[in-house]
Structures are given as C-alpha cells and as structure tokens.
Amino acid sequence: MRGTAHTRPVAAAERAFRERFGRAPEGVAFAPGRVNLIGEHVDYCGLPVLPAALSHGVALAFAARRDERVRCRTTEPGFEEVALTLGDAPAGTGFGRYLAAAAAGLETGGWTPDARAGFDGAIASDLPVAAGLSSSSAVVIAGAVALLGVRGRLTPGETLPRAETMRLALDLAEAEHGVAIQGGAMDQSICLGAVSGHALHITFEPSGWNPVPVDPSRFSFLVAYSGRRADKAAAAGRIFDERVRQTREAYRLVREFLPHADGYPALVANHPAEELRSAADRLPAPLDGRFRHVVTEAGRTAAAARHLEDGDATAFGETLDASHESLRRDYEVSTPELDALVEAARSAGARGARLTGAGLGGSVVLLAPPGREAAIRADLTERYYLPRGIPAPAGTHLLDATPSGPAALLPA
Numbered sequence: 001m002r003g004t005a006h007t008r009p010v011a012a013a014e015r016a017f018r019e020r021f022g023r024a025p026e027g028v029a030f031a032p033g034r035v036n037l038i039g040e041h042v043d044y045c046g047l048p049v050l051p052a053a054l055s056h057g058v059a060l061a062f063a064a065r066r067d068e069r070v071r072c073r074t075t076e077p078g079f080e081e082v083a084l085t086l087g088d089a090p091a092g093t094g095f096g097r098y099l100a101a102a103a104a105g106l107e108t109g110g111w112t113p114d115a116r117a118g119f120d121g122a123i124a125s126d127l128p129v130a131a132g133l134s135s136s137s138a139v140v141i142a143g144a145v146a147l148l149g150v151r152g153r154l155t156p157g158e159t160l161p162r163a164e165t166m167r168l169a170l171d172l173a174e175a176e177h178g179v180a181i182q183g184g185a186m187d188q189s190i191c192l193g194a195v196s197g198h199a200l201h202i203t204f205e206p207s208g209w210n211p212v213p214v215d216p217s218r219f220s221f222l223v224a225y226s227g228r229r230a231d232k233a234a235a236a237g238r239i240f241d242e243r244v245r246q247t248r249e250a251y252r253l254v255r256e257f258l259p260h261a262d263g264y265p266a267l268v269a270n271h272p273a274e275e276l277r278s279a280a281d282r283l284p285a286p287l288d289g290r291f292r293h294v295v296t297e298a299g300r301t302a303a304a305a306r307h308l309e310d311g312d313a314t315a316f317g318e319t320l321d322a323s324h325e326s327l328r329r330d331y332e333v334s335t336p337e338l339d340a341l342v343e344a345a346r347s348a349g350a351r352g353a354r355l356t357g358a359g360l361g362g363s364v365v366l367l368a369p370p371g372r373e374a375a376i377r378a379d380l381t382e383r384y385y386l387p388r389g390i391p392a393p394a395g396t397h398l399l400d401a402t403p404s405g406p407a408a409l410l411p412a
C-alpha cells in the first residue's frame with residue numbers, strides 16, 4: 001500500500017506528527033473517502049447501496065499514550081488541535097468529536113475490553129472537506145484503526161476477518177450518530193469493507209457485502225466537487241435529519257394501506273413498483289416525493305448492480321441520470337451548482353451523472369467512457385470551474401474515482 005495512492009497524505013501526516021511531537025510516529029492509520037455510485041438516501045431505510053472507496057482519504061500518524069487521552073492536530077487549514085479524555089461525552093464541533101465517537105464505538109462493541117490507551121496523533125488528508133465524500137467517517141475510522149493499533153488489537157498489515165469488520169462498521173456508524181447526522185451505515189461499511197477494483201453492493205437487512213468488479217475497459221468514474229460545501233454542522237445537517245424523519249413518517253402512513261410489510265426492504269420486496277408508486281400518490285406533500293424517491297431508488301440500485309456485472313455502461317449511465325432527477329425533484333437535496341455540474345458532465349460526454357452522498361452541496365459522480373477522461377476534465381474546467389474562478393480543479397475538485405482498497409493500519 002505504501003508508495004501508491006495514499007503516499008501524499010501518509011507522508012504529510014508523518015511529517016506533521018514529527019513537527020508537533022518531536023519524535024517518529026509508531027504507525028499510520030489510513031481511511032479512504034468514498035463515492036456512492038448509486039443508492040442515495042436509502043441506507044437509513046435499510047435498503048441496499050453501491051459505493052466504492054476512493055484512493056483519496058485521511059491519514060492519521062500516531063503514537064500510543066499511557067493514559068486515556070488523545071491529542072491530535074490536523075494539517076487541514078481552519079481546524080485547531082484537539083485534546084480529549086476518552087470516555088468523556090463527545091463535545092464541540094471540532095474533529096475531536098469524531099475521535100471521541102471512534103472510542104465510543106469501540107467501547108460499546110467491546111473491541112478492546114482490557115485496554116484504554118489513547119494516542120498522540122497528526123492527521124493529513126487529500127479529500128476535500130464537506131464535499132459529500134465522507135471525510136468525517138474517514139476520520140472516525142482512522143481514529144478507530146489507530147486505537148485498535150495502540151491497544152494491540154490490530155498490527156500493521158493485518159486485516160480483521162470480514163464478519164468482524166462488518167460488526168465494527170455498524171458499531172462505528174452507531175457511535176457517529178451520537179455526534180453527527182442520523183445517517184445509515186454506508187460510509188463506515190465501504191470505508192472498512194472496500195475491495196480494490198470493485199464497488200461494494202451493501203445490504204443492511206440482512207447485513208451483506210458483495211463486491212462487484214468494475215471493468216475498467218467499460219467503466220471509468222470521476223468525482224467532481226461543486227465547490228459548495230455540504231456542511232453537516234449547519235443547514236445541510238438539519239435538512240438531512242429532516243429527510244430521515246420524513247421517510248419514517250411516510251413509511252408509517254403507507255403501512256396503513258399496505259400492511260404486510262415490516263420495514264422498507266420488505267415493502268420493496270413484497271410490492272410491485274406500480275403499487276408502490278400509487279402508494280406514494282396517496283401521501284401528502286412532501287412525503288409523496290420522499291417515499292417515491294426511496295422506493296424507486298431501491299429499484300435503480302438493484303438494476304445498476306446488474307448493469308455493472310453485465311458490463312452495460314449505457315444502461316448504468318441512464319440509472320445515474322434517473323437517480324439525479326429523483327434526488328432533485330422528489331427528494332429535494334440537489335443545488336443549482338450540482339444541477340449545473342451534472343448538466344455540464346453530460347454535455348462533456350459523460351454516460352450519466354448524479355449528485356453523490358447526501359447532496360445539499362458537495363459533489364457529483366460521473367461515468368466517463370474510458371479514454372475520454374482527459375477531454376471531460378478539460379470540458380468541465382472550461383464550462384463549470386473557470387467561470388466560477390476555480391482555475392486548477394485537478395486534484396482538489398476533480399478526482400479520479402477508480403475503486404480503491406479499505407482502511408488499513410500501515411507501519412510508520
């Protein structure tokens with residue numbers, strides 16, 4: 001893993017650690033960001049999603065402490081160093097709350113029952129922050145991997161058995177709810193369960209991770225950041241949680257006339273698409289649109305997983321477009337910038353494009369015909385970025401989204 005995609009943040013985190021603590025770190029935890037290919041705003045309804053890990057991510061260089069404290073700095077501009085005592089309730093809006101959540105998740109899951117050590121650490125990242133690419137879950141996971149490292153539960157290069165990793169993802173997702181939005185477990189699952197060269201078809205009921213190969217001769221994914229932050233500590237977070245409540249309310253109402261279903265997965269499995277659409281029509285606004293998005297997105301996600309397996313990029317691209325339209329019109333989580341970027345991507349020759357992650361700012365994912373990436377990047381720069389005063393989007397706003405590997409503990 002060293003010497004490949006993660007080199008930059010890993011080296012930067014090691015350097016920042018040395019500068020701050022005057023010694024070498026003992027290890028580095030790396031956690032990737034993610035791009036959700038499709039299955040948006042459905043994980044908290046228990047429905048399947050299809051994300052992939054990015055090569056971009058968060059690196060945390062660390063050394064064990066003997067006490068239960070964590071001191072951690074980050075090279076990210078605008079963030080203060082944090083200091084906390086593990087076990088105290090997570091507080092504040094700084095990134096320290098994500099490290100506290102990591103410790104809380106390990107505690108609830110009984111991951112390191114006899115060890116409580118904290119760490120000194122330094123974080124560096126090459127993921128844009130608040131861009132819909134899951135940088136906050138990456139901090140939680142990097143923190144958890146570092147804690148597993150200092151407490152002797154994980155050694156560099158070692159990976160946890162798959163079943164344990166799945167349980168860890170759910171424990172950390174639960175803990176992150178305590179300090180952030182009421183999302184599902186998609187972000188933590190892909191960050192820990194990613195398989196290089198594959199998207200992960202994740203089911204939650206029952207829990208399952210099914211890697212689907214992404215054939216590079218047919219599918220080339222790019223991520224384009226709109227430049228508008230999706231700030232979970234502000235409006236984006238409030239709207240997100242409102243959407244979660246609305247899907248629950250819609251479900252409660254639908255059950256009054258479709259009683260034979262316990263939860264969205266059963267509802268979708270037991271009722272034909274037509275019946276679900278008419279159920280949506282019987283709901284008051286805006287619940288009708290919210291419900292329609294969730295149940296149609298479930299159908300699109302299943303179809304997209306098949307198209308990916310079949311190597312059908314045209315059909316896959318069409319499901320991306322339909323997903324964006326549903327998120328824009330029915331779920332109302334797009335923005336003028338995301339719509340403009342999706343439009344620009346299609347005009348530039350993408351086979352399909354959609355907002356990815358929670359929306360309300362953030363990024364889009366687009367499917368490029370292999371070999372056309374450079375032309376599409378140049379076109380987007382011309383059409384979208386230059387007019388907005390972003391002259392050099394490569395690396396900061398335009399990211400290659402070739403599916404990458406999972407979070408890992410690396411030797412320092």
Ligand code: GLA
Nearest residue numbers: 040041183184185186357358
């Ligand atoms: C955020 C949440 C995820 C998921 C997406 C929307 O990233 O953390 O759990 O709900 O939004 O699909």
